[in-house]
Amino acid sequence: MKKILDEITEVVSKAFKECGYDEKYGKVTVSNRPDLCEFQCNGAMACAKEAHKAPFMIADEIKAVLDKEAMFETVDSVKPGFLNIKMADVYMANYMKTMLTEEHFGVENAKNPRTIVIDYGGANVAKPLHVGHLRPAIIGESIKRILRYTGNTVYGDVHLGDWGLQIGLIITELKRRKPELPYFDESFTGEYPSEPPFTLADLEEIYPAASAESKKNAEYKKEALEITNELQNGHRAYTAILKHILTLSHADLKKNYGNLNVIFDLWKGESDAQPYIPDMIEDMKKRGIAEESDGALIVKVAKDDDKREIPPCIIQKSDGAALYATTDLGTIIMRREEQNPDAIIYVVDKRQELHFVQVFRTTRKAGLVRDDVELTHIGFGTMNGKDGKPFKTRDGGVMRLENMISDIADEMYKKITENHTVDPEEAKKTAKIVGLAALKYGDLSNQASKDYVFDMDRFTSFEGNTGPYLLYSIVRIKSILAKYAETGKNAADYEVLAPKNKSEKELMLALANFQGMIENAAEEYAPHKVCAYIYELANKFNHFYHETKIMSEEDEKVQGSYIRMLELTKGVMETCIDLLGFEAPERM
Ligand code: ARG
Numbered sequence: 001m002k003k004i005l006d007e008i009t010e011v012v013s014k015a016f017k018e019c020g021y022d023e024k025y026g027k028v029t030v031s032n033r034p035d036l037c038e039f040q041c042n043g044a045m046a047c048a049k050e051a052h053k054a055p056f057m058i059a060d061e062i063k064a065v066l067d068k069e070a071m072f073e074t075v076d077s078v079k080p081g082f083l084n085i086k087m088a089d090v091y092m093a094n095y096m097k098t099m100l101t102e103e104h105f106g107v108e109n110a111k112n113p114r115t116i117v118i119d120y121g122g123a124n125v126a127k128p129l130h131v132g133h134l135r136p137a138i139i140g141e142s143i144k145r146i147l148r149y150t151g152n153t154v155y156g157d158v159h160l161g162d163w164g165l166q167i168g169l170i171i172t173e174l175k176r177r178k179p180e181l182p183y184f185d186e187s188f189t190g191e192y193p194s195e196p197p198f199t200l201a202d203l204e205e206i207y208p209a210a211s212a213e214s215k216k217n218a219e220y221k222k223e224a225l226e227i228t229n230e231l232q233n234g235h236r237a238y239t240a241i242l243k244h245i246l247t248l249s250h251a252d253l254k255k256n257y258g259n260l261n262v263i264f265d266l267w268k269g270e271s272d273a274q275p276y277i278p279d280m281i282e283d284m285k286k287r288g289i290a291e292e293s294d295g296a297l298i299v300k301v302a303k304d305d306d307k308r309e310i311p312p313c314i315i316q317k318s319d320g321a322a323l324y325a326t327t328d329l330g331t332i333i334m335r336r337e338e339q340n341p342d343a344i345i346y347v348v349d350k351r352q353e354l355h356f357v358q359v360f361r362t363t364r365k366a367g368l369v370r371d372d373v374e375l376t377h378i379g380f381g382t383m384n385g386k387d388g389k390p391f392k393t394r395d396g397g398v399m400r401l402e403n404m405i406s407d408i409a410d411e412m413y414k415k416i417t418e419n420h421t422v423d424p425e426e427a428k429k430t431a432k433i434v435g436l437a438a439l440k441y442g443d444l445s446n447q448a449s450k451d452y453v454f455d456m457d458r459f460t461s462f463e464g465n466t467g468p469y470l471l472y473s474i475v476r477i478k479s480i481l482a483k484y485a486e487t488g489k490n491a492a493d494y495e496v497l498a499p500k501n502k503s504e505k506e507l508m509l510a511l512a513n514f515q516g517m518i519e520n521a522a523e524e525y526a527p528h529k530v531c532a533y534i535y536e537l538a539n540k541f542n543h544f545y546h547e548t549k550i551m552s553e554e555d556e557k558v559q560g561s562y563i564r565m566l567e568l569t570k571g572v573m574e575t576c577i578d579l580l581g582f583e584a585p586e587r588m
Pocket of ligand 1: 121122159328
């Protein structure tokens with residue numbers, strides 16, 4: 001269905017035309033003075049110069065035309081030349097009716113649907129997920145859902161770190177500890193065991209031990225680098241060990257991301273880029289795109305008009321090893337071959353901005369994808385503790401993500417059980433759902449690029465701009481709808497009527513902004529816009545709820561209309577939280 005703003009703009013533009021002005025002046029926006037009007041048009045001001053007329057005279061003319069339109073309750077011409085618009089009640093009721101019948105509440109599919117890959121996991125295998133992995137996961141997941149909702153084909157790719165020195169280190173340590181394994185017997189030609197020679201817990205212990213050792217032992221580090229290089233050149237035994245690491249890590253990561261409601265379509269890693277790398281490098285060398293520098297291979301990507309220095313992109317180290325940029329470039333080729341996307345969006349820490357500038361420029365220079373393929377890095381800020389420094393555990397360590405999730409669920413459990421008696425089992429389940437919402441909403445409601453403070457008390461509060469407040473509002477609607485159902489009446493028998501009071505009209509206006517908001521959030525990859533919207537909607541609903549007797553309303557038709565409004569509100573709110581990646585419990 002048409003967005004409400006478009007529908008109004010169309011009518012106002014027609015009026016401008018009818019009065020002999022350019023219709024472009026008919027652009028309407030949501031009012032920034034809701035105390036005065038609902039929508040406004042400032043076109044008369046912009047048009048005055050060209051028309052050699054005072055703006056208020058133009059506004060008066062337009063008003064006279066618009067006064068004939070049934071869609072408006074009032075159109076005021078206000079000096080020096082504003083048009084202040086209020087919508088007719090019947091128009092709003094009809095708009096609600098249509099929203100209720102349309103798929104996606106009237107949100108239309110993108111005019112040019114695209115195929116999009118979102119790269120938003122970035123966890124490293126053999127290392128537990130920690131709080132640093134929280135932001136990419138939840139921001140990326142939400143962007144994926146928003147883009148899908150608006151009709152695009154979207155692939156979420158976890159793009160695991162599984163190819164660098166970290167794997168070489170693990171193999172080195174394993175070799176030291178268990179030299180008797182067939183993987184380390186150069187003469188071994190048989191099949192390697194199908195069972196991994198370690199557990200996940202072993203890996204989580206082996207990696208930090210190896211990393212620490214390599215920092216103080218040059219010999220060890222050298223061996224790890226050699227092993228990494230051999231692995232990257234296809235060493236059979238090391239590849240078999242990597243496979244074991246991946247099998248264990250994938251299972252564990254799937255579980256942990258799953259607990260966050262984060263679901264990837266592709267479980268690729270840096271290692272999957274390997275098959276594309278040798279040819280890519282050969283080709284870049286041949287065409288003179290890459291050049292040698294101190295034994296390494298680099299691509300110069302600086303431009304004359306750069307405001308800061310952009311160093312060359314190093315695509316091969318002097319020892320022949322691939323680097324972070326190399327695997328990202330190989331991955332772009334892989335995606336071109338496999339998904340052939342129109343856009344690749346990277347949700348990665350903003351501190352990696354330079355890396356992406358280098359990778360994107362190299363991609364363009366080498367023509368790895370069509371020129372019209374969008375490459376975007378959405379750089380997110382840091383989650384800080386209350387001290388303004390990157391969030392740490394109480395003893396200063398890096399917090400495991402699962403601990404953070406359970407801490408917040410524990411806090412929610414306390415709050416839920418504080419004031420009333422609830423079945424502990426149910427309360428536990430509810431606390432998990434609400435806790436996740438608290439965490440995700442606390443994050444997503446900030447513009448992604450900004451740093452923010454993780455504030456447990458604020459995030460878990462039932463009041464204010466928080467996840468629990470939103471869920472509480474949804475649960476409130478669910479409970480009214482359940483009560484209504486108990487009366488044996490069926491809301492489907494009733495229609496939305498003209499609003500009975502100001503709060504109901506405001507609720508209608510907020511609902512009518514849904515389509516425009518979603519379109520905007522999709523265009524700007526901006527989950528925080530969904531957050532701002534749903535918070536406003538929840539406020540409008542709660543206001544309406546406090547002003548209106550719903551269950552005691554005696555006029556069946558009026559009551560039925562209220563219930564339809566609640567159904568619509570619930571539908572839109574549930575859609576919004578689903579796009580943010582969380583859900584509401586039945587009760588709380
Ligand atoms: N594994 C990387 C890290 O820990 C993040 C990967 C982000 N994605 C990418 N395509 N570079 O920093």
